[in-house]
Amino acid sequence: xxxxxxxxxxxxxxxxxxxxxxxxxxxxxxxxxxxxxxxxxxxxxxxxxxxxxxxxxxxxxxxxxxxxxxxxxxxxxxxxxxxxxxxxxxxxxxxxxxxxxxxxxxxxxxxxxxxxxxxxxxxxxxxxxxxxxxxxxxxxxxxxxxxxxxxxxxxxxxxxxxxxxxxxxxxxxxxxxxxxxxxxxxxxxxxxxxxxxxxxxxxxxxxxxxxxxxxxxxxxxxxxxxxxxxxxxxxxxxxxxxxxxxxxxxxxxxxxxxxxxxxxxxxxxxxxxxxxxxxxxxxxxxxxxxxxxxxxxxxxxxxxxxxxxxxxxxxxxxxxxxxxxxxxxxxxxxxxxxxxxxxxxxxxxxxxxxxxxxxxxxxxxxxxxxxxxxxx
Numbered sequence: 001x002x003x004x005x006x007x008x009x010x011x012x013x014x015x016x017x018x019x020x021x022x023x024x025x026x027x028x029x030x031x032x033x034x035x036x037x038x039x040x041x042x043x044x045x046x047x048x049x050x051x052x053x054x055x056x057x058x059x060x061x062x063x064x065x066x067x068x069x070x071x072x073x074x075x076x077x078x079x080x081x082x083x084x085x086x087x088x089x090x091x092x093x094x095x096x097x098x099x100x101x102x103x104x105x106x107x108x109x110x111x112x113x114x115x116x117x118x119x120x121x122x123x124x125x126x127x128x129x130x131x132x133x134x135x136x137x138x139x140x141x142x143x144x145x146x147x148x149x150x151x152x153x154x155x156x157x158x159x160x161x162x163x164x165x166x167x168x169x170x171x172x173x174x175x176x177x178x179x180x181x182x183x184x185x186x187x188x189x190x191x192x193x194x195x196x197x198x199x200x201x202x203x204x205x206x207x208x209x210x211x212x213x214x215x216x217x218x219x220x221x222x223x224x225x226x227x228x229x230x231x232x233x234x235x236x237x238x239x240x241x242x243x244x245x246x247x248x249x250x251x252x253x254x255x256x257x258x259x260x261x262x263x264x265x266x267x268x269x270x271x272x273x274x275x276x277x278x279x280x281x282x283x284x285x286x287x288x289x290x291x292x293x294x295x296x297x298x299x300x301x302x303x304x305x306x307x308x309x310x311x312x313x314x315x316x317x318x319x320x321x322x323x324x325x326x327x328x329x330x331x332x333x334x335x336x337x338x339x340x341x342x343x344x345x346x347x348x349x350x351x352x353x354x355x356x357x358x359x360x361x362x363x364x365x366x367x368x369x370x371x372x373x374x375x376x
Contacts, residue, residue, distance in 0.1 A: 003354065005053050006347045013345030026117035026126070034082075037090045047093035055095030056350040061357045062097075064369050066311055066333055067231045067258055069156050069193050073097035073353045074368050075324060078315050078336035079160035079198065079235070080287075083134045085143055092155045095349040100336055101140075102160035103198045106181040108136035109165045118282045122275035124319065126339055128265060129284030132165040132201060137182040144191040156193040159186060160235065162201050172215055176222050187228045195230045197223065197257075200237035200264040211237050213251045220255040231258040233313065238263040238294055242301055249306060259311030261336070262302060263295045288339035292317030296330055303331020303376040319344055321355030328368065329375040 021029050041047055062073040076098040077091055085101040092099075111133025118127035134140065144157075161182045163169045169178040179197065186192060199210040199219070210216045223232065234252055236245065252260065265285035266272060272290045295316035303312060314332025318324050319340040327335050340348055356368065365371050 006056075006350055006354075009054065009347040010345060010351070013347070017345065018343070022119060022121060025115070026119050027115050030117060034086065037087045041087065041089035041093070047089050050090070050093040051095065054347045054350045055093070056354040057095075058353070058357050060366065061360050062353060062368055064333070064367070067194075069231070070154070071097050071156060071334055072154050074328065074334040074356070075349055075352050076100060076158070076313070076334060076336040077341075078338045079103050079158075079196070080128065080130070081338045081341075083130075085140050088147065088151055088155070088157070092151070094346045095353065096155070097353075098156040098158060098193075098334070100158035100160050100196060102134060103132055103162035103201060104134050104137050104140050104159065104182060105132055105162055105164040106137055106178045107164040107166060107168075108139070109133055111165065112283070116284075118278075118284065120274060120276040120278065120286070120288075123286075123289060124317075124339070124343055125274070125276075125286045125288035125290050126342065127278065127282055127284040128287055132162050137161075137185050141185055141189045141191055145189060152193065157191070158194040158196055158233070159192040159230075160196045160198050161186070162198040172209060172218065175209060176219050179219060180222050180226060183223060183226055183228060187226060187230070190229075192230050194233060195228065196233040196235050196261055198235045198264075200235055208237065211240070211248065213247045216248055217251045217254070220252065220257065224256045231311075232256060233259040233261050233311075235261040236263045236298070237267075238265060238291055238298075238316070239267040242298070245298060246301075246305070249302060249310075253306065253309050257310075259313060259333075260302065261313040261315055262298045262332075263291065263316060266290045266294070287316075288343070289317045289319070291315075292323075296327060299327060299332055300330040300376045303373045307331060307373055307376070318352075319348075321352045321359060324352050325356060325359050325371070326375075329371050329373070331373040331376045333369075333372055 064071050079100040079102050082101045112131030116130045163175045163178045169175045210219050267285045312332045314327035314335045318337040324335045
């Protein structure tokens with residue numbers, strides 16, 4: 001029944017819902033989906049019904065324990081969709097194994113001038129120019145504390161932390177204080193199962209200063225001093241050649257960071273082969289399929305050299321179980337996505353997990369962890 005409902009939803013989404021949504025302004029659609037999700041999750045019993053309709057779980061094949069955290073399946077939501085952590089109930093209900101919210105910042109931020117999003121349908125991509133819009137760490141932590149205690153049971157929460165998009169956080173000293181200010185509040189509140197330092201968010205004041213080794217070392221030294229109990233990850237840039245990327249990993253390996261997220265949005269348009277026109281006046285960087293090749297290669301090389309040191313979260317261009325499986329076999333322990341959800345529909349998460357089990361059985365594996373890195 002679950003499989004039949006998923007297939008029906010898939011046909012309905014592709015044949016009816018997506019064509020309607022894709023005719024509307026993407027910023028308006030984003031806001032509408034958030035409002036709808038917030039309303040639906042408040043309807044008594046509805047999240048359980050949605051979970052029964054779309055989610056899929058197979059403990060034997062999909063469950064892993066990583067850094068002391070149990071992941072009931074390896075498919076998570078990437079940062080950037082639920083910036084203010086307003087939708088965990090509905091995201092849990094559609095079958096995500098975990099979620100990354102944010103990125104949050106120390107001060108509230110309105111983000112960049114709109115439009116924030118531009119679709120590239122043929123390229124299976126969204127041009128993103130949000131600029132870290134969020135309500136600020138203090139308001140968000142209070143929201144997280146109001147959720148029922150069992151909200152994040154079997155649904156680990158990854159909190160993405162960036163520096164405030166403001167001229168006040170441009171110098172290294174101010175930016176580090178901004179990061180650590182947020183981390184102190186998170187640590188004192190005891191929220192989140194994991195924390196990710198987003199050092200590679202584009203389109204912000206001051207650029208990406210901590211994607212250089214010496215400055216990243218300074219940031220991580222200050223973060224180490226906080227002695228946070230939550231495992232720390234670093235979200236890596238997509239646009240660096242391996243030699244420079246590896247220099248950052250070498251720095252990160254000297255600190256108390258447990259893992260890396262590979263990778264962020266694609267930034268260099270000249271190196272991308274797009275199937276849609278992209279006018280120069282459209283600001284932002286690209287999600288989805290344009291990130292696929294480079295993120296996969298960075299995952300593979302990182303696993304090959306650092307698999308005994310880092311847990312890897314694979315991000316970029318996942319639209320199917322085969323896509324997720326490719327990243328896992330290249331070295332990702334778990335994966336995250338957003339754009340696939342937009343293009344394929346909310347039933348996608350259950351479909352990926354169900355089909356991952358088929359792929360694992362076909363290859364003779366008994367658990368997803370056995371497939372990690374086999375193609376690296």
